[in-house]
Amino acid sequence: MATTKLRGNDLRKIGYPEGRAITLALDILDDRQLKKLDKGSALALLQKIKEDPYAYLRDSLWRDLAKEFVPDPKRNVGLNPEIKDYRRYGEAFIEDGARKQMDTAMQLPITLDGALMPDAHQGYGLPIGGVLAVDNAVIPYGVGMDIGCRMALSVFALPPEYLGQRTQELKKLLHNHTRFGAKELFKNPTDDPIFDRPEFKDIAVVRGKREAAINQLGSSGSGNHFVEWGVVDITAPDNDLDLPVGQYLACSPTQGPGVWEPPLRSITPR
Template identity: 55%
Template sequence: MANQLRGNDLRQLGFPEGRAIGLALAQLQRKHLKKLSQTDQLVLLKSLLADPSTYLTHLDWSHTAAALLPAPSRHIALTERKPYAVFGPEYIEQGAIHQMETAMKLPVTVAGALMPDAHHGYGLPIGGVLATDNAVIPYAVGVDIGCRMALSVFALPPRHLEQRVQEMRKLLLDNTRFGNRQGFQRGQKLDHAVLERDEFSNIAFLRNKQGTAAEQIGTSGSGNHFVEWGIVDILDPQNELGVPVGQYVGLLSHSGSRGLGASVANHYTKLAKDVCQLPSEAQHLAWLSLESEAGQEYWAAMNLAGDYASACHHQIHQRLAKALGERPLAKVENHHNFAWKERLADGREVVVHRKGATPASAGVLGVIPGSMTAPGFIVRGRGNADSLASASHGAGRAMSRTRAKQELSEAEVRRYLQQHGIELIGGGVDEAPQAYKDIHAVMQSQQELVDVLGTFTPRIVRMDGA
């Protein structure tokens, strides 16, 4: 076509060699732009070249504009490391320490803390807490956005579990789904208002995610996610649950936002890396300003994913309570892998990321699980300022998944579980109790962070797998 611009035409306008020329030419082939005269196309390109920053959110030209920005202005240097608190340092591997120290060098970092269950992750270590100035870091939130614990306490004695193992086992098999296999059948699905949220239509990236979210709602993920029956032991007579001291049957679940959260995390991490280019050791800590359109989008999508994760747990507990024929006496729910707008002790408003860390503001209740053969703890936060009002989200891994598979056999793990009276459905050697830290040592390291109200001891556990 005589009307078609070529690379040399763009070079004559002043376009630099590189991706911007190819991106611009490709855009001009779009139907509505192809109709423009060559003169109008040149006027448009001159405007883009003169001020690329004004086109960064333009539907047609955002990628070309980003490629036109001068490279030096897009690279961000790390600053001097800021101080941070470490709880239980003797239980934390060096890799997690190194990741936390890198995070404390970000220009947007204000404060941080490392929990005693901390171990190596992507970007911020798992067990890391990071406060930033008006910026959100998708990989400091984590891939499984809004992952959480949920506990229901029932007015049934522990012998109910001991005498009805097969019946309680079948309740888990019939009323839970795990991993990426098919969810509940059409007649078994439960509705939830979260699926009708405006974000699914208002945020372009989420418009094709509603179907998968509807398919997976009420299900649990793979890895360390579980639903389990166990024994709740209420220890504190002044507990906020309104449950008398004593032992009860409990239902505990751990899972997150499924495919919805993972897709949000990966999409916005890529966007963050495009606009926030950091040195290689910090590249997974790329952030989005909350003043930017992308930052606002991520914040809304993150909150949707968190609410979706909560809805999944509510449906899990609703199904099992109905199947059990009991109403819970009390419930406790808390989440990690999230970011909150909070104020520090000095009054500054910050964005607090808790990646694998439990909110522990004064009076806030939570559950910190151990392993399949160790108790979890029902806790009340103490609002410790040094920990940014946070606590551990579990025992934390002592072995990586790879190392656990190399060093532990399935027969050895099954024998260990049998010795501790644990009935396991599914699961793998990478989630063996031996792969986790000593929860009692972890709790000892955070006595100034939480008060213990009671414990939960697993008995019948279901995880992903046959």
């Protein structure tokens, strides 16, 4: 029963901090029938847990002790007392949860700049629709987690004056040619050559979704999505859309099926 001689001072000498970690270690050695373990072996084991806690997080015996040595972001990264200012587009429509998440991100010591888009809503690491710029750091968790959300932009060979001159007509096109919600289907689905592709016959899972795809073509799905008309200014001769410099009528995020003619260019940023 050599471990009965193990004391808090022995653990402090191997780097155990004052408090809960020492208490847990001594309790586990006492309560888990480990008293036959000699003092040297017990200290060696406790030191391994301190140096590599992740290796013991799935061990039911040592899990609670290992957690004491896993770095706590809240404890190790101090937030700035002031919230760095950031841009908010469509602020009146942004939910409070998204604002609070972004406020916290703007207090990180590595934060340089940030912004919230009009469709921002609460996510996990960051709001969905939130943008964060940081200094010399990579934050895998610093994204607004969602499934398949993206923006699309279609530019049409129509004068930008249409936006003001034919507002009601453009509004009607949006109402007639897009739907929101997983169960919102088109009464008269749009035919498209994509449904003639061999994948709809050769791949079972795709074959089973063909009818749903026909009914939902052009829809925006469920969630906090939007579609709108606008004007795009192309100012650089060398641009991603490969268009001449000028102003163009554009639709985002759908391609606006049923518009007078197909778009000049469409782009889906990732």
